[in-house]
Amino acid sequence: MSSYCASRFATQRRLSREVQVGSVGVGGDNPIRIQSMTTTLTQDVDATVKQSIALAESGCEIVRVTAPNKKAAQALKDIRANFTAAGFGHIPLVADIHFLPNAAMEAIEHVEKVRVNPGNYADNKKFAVLEYTDAEYEAELQRLYDSFSPLVKRAKELGRALRIGTNHGSLSDRIMNRYGDTPLGMVESALEFLRIAQSHGYYDMILSMKASNPKVMIEAYRLLVRHMDKEGMNYPLHLGVTEAGDGEDGRIKSAIGIGSLLMDGLGDTIRVSLTEDPVYEIPVAQALAQKIMEQWRPSRSDLGRESPKPDSVDPFHFQRRQISKIQLGKFAKLGSEEPPTVITPVPHPISEYVTIAAEAKTSRPALGDSKLEGILVKADSIDDLEKLTELCEAINGAAEFVVVELNPKLPLDEVSLALPPQQHHLAALRDFGDDDYNDYKQFVHLCAQFKIRPIIGLSPTADDGILSEPTDDTIITLHSSIAPSAPNHRIGYYRQLADRLKHWKNKSPLWIRNPKPARSKTAVSSPFLDKLLHASILTGSLLCDGIGDMVSIESDDDLVRSTRLAYNVLQGAGSRITKTxxxxxxxxxxxxxxxxxxxxxxxxxxxxxxxxxxxxxxxxxxxxxxxxxxxxxxxxxxxxxxxxxxxxxxxxxxxxxxxxxxxxxxxxxxxxxxxxxxxxxx
CATH class of the missing domain: 3.30.413.10 (Sulfite Reductase Hemoprotein, domain 1)
Structure with a gap:
């Protein structure tokens, strides 16, 4: 068992207690619940109710409303009454509280849940440089106990729920000086409030660990679960990337953070925070939830077999996988200190090399700093290979290098006769099955003979002989075809592959390939949003684990769109910055x-x-x-x-x-x- 989830290879949902938020159950066996937040002035009751109705009609299951002061909290009474009168009494309302306990005490009288930010609630946040003695620290905790206990007792009396919502951006001075601006500090900030609530026999709580940096957010939630497990706690989790932004970037950041955790089985309710009309958050959240719930597997005890051995990645501290240095083009290179390289597939056969080169050259202005580095072409026949020389000459610097994907059915001896004389910056990719060691050796020898970079596509159960070979000049990727019914998800197979390479001290770079996602008949998202979410979850999860040196988005036939999406995912994961x-x-x-x-x-x-x-x-x-x-x-x-x-x-x-x-x-x-x-x- 992993120290934070049941499996890092298949999506097995974490078992949490059920918390009732009004008529909506969160956690337990309930589906992932969708949330959003109103953007109106709370005291404008009519506007807030109108926006709450719009959210509910869009599929929002829990609506949050800010209550920055007691006057705003008092307005919640009429908001709740009018929202119910409009036919939405079944949709819970949540009051968002940051600084004022008196506002929280007012809000708890009117709504089904109150969110408290433990870094702000009755606490200091002046970024002062202080040192707390143990006695001073205990005195601060006692002050928190005295401030928070009345809200806990009233919530228990009324049957209300609380969310302890930690934000990376609002940790208290006390936490900052004892734990620093760290995921551990975020976790301890929440645990202080949980312990106070539990001392009163109150357990109807939901937890969140939000940050604008997906890496920080992911690590904080993982650490929270580990610490809750140690203390016998199993509270539901609300997931979100705060301050994610707008447009494609905001959706990518949210999908990386939320999707990564959901794929690990963590998360019971989600909000996609966008700097847009909150109604636009709902379809993104719904698509994320549906995509992950389709991945859910039964608990390990129901599968009748043992869990796979955990991988060796430290899930609580980011560290990039160490790899060999490889030069791919004049400027493009791979290495542990280099940002991941982008490979762009082209939809045309190699015989249309004039069209390929023209599209590569005309893409430059549209891509800006997201330059075209590598292009991926497919060779399904010997005739294709015979056109490689013309392709490489036509490209002429429009891309850094060319990767040719060889059809596995092509006999390697025939390939050797068709390959062109030495071409600069050319790599060949071929998939190998479990029993293809001899073909693998022949392929590597062939690439060396023609001075072509070998790229090996491996199945999840690839021969250890291949993995244990000294491969300082070889790049590895996952076999392009893995059935949707496979026991593990694609993220898990990449994690296992990285771990096996580490076991064999193999430092070959890893190429993350994003194939076209299988589209569900009941899909609620647009085709492009589906591709965006798929790429963000797969690539973002791995990058945030320190895995991945090349990236390709192979779900779009538009060269500019697929290249730009790859760069945007890299930026969302904090792996490569190409724009503001x-x-x-x-x-x-x-x-x-x-x-x-x-x-x-x-x-x-x-x-x-x-x-x-x-x-x-x-x-x-x-x-x-x-x-x-x-x-x-x-x-x-x-x-x-x-x-x-x-x-x-x-x-x-x-x-x-x-x-x-x-x-x-x-x-x-x-x-x-x-x-x-x-x-x-x-």
């Missing part, structure tokens, strides 16, 4: 400006700044913390006033919003990170 990184929170009733239009406007002005990270926050609740690894921050400080940050430090206060964009650009220039955008060519 935006950390943008979803709007809510605390927001002091229009987040959607502001984010789009700032993106339009700064989206060309490769490697710069900009945080756009509607208020200060999580802003300074989530900006810990951002270069610059744009934060609502007061109505129509913006505060500008460098990292966690506020350097400009109360700037009129009309001036804030230009002042942000001035700040970027002052710190030497501004470049003028390239002129648009037509």
């Amino acid at each position: 990184e935006f950390v943008a929170c979803p709007s809510c009733g605390r927001t002091l400006f229009d987040l959607q239009t502001t984010t789009q406007r700032i993106r339009g002005k700064t989206g060309h700044l490769k490697g710069v990270k900009i945080a756009i926050m509607g208020c200060i609740v999580n802003g300074p913390g989530e900006m810990a690894d951002a270069d610059f921050g744009y934060v609502g400080g007061a109505p129509a006033k913006i505060n500008l940050y460098v990292g966690k430090t506020c350097v400009k206060y109360n700037i009129p919003q009309a001036e804030a964009d230009d002042r942000l650009i001035d700040l970027i220039k002052e710190h030497g990170k501004w470049v003028d955008p390239k002129p648009v060519t037509t």
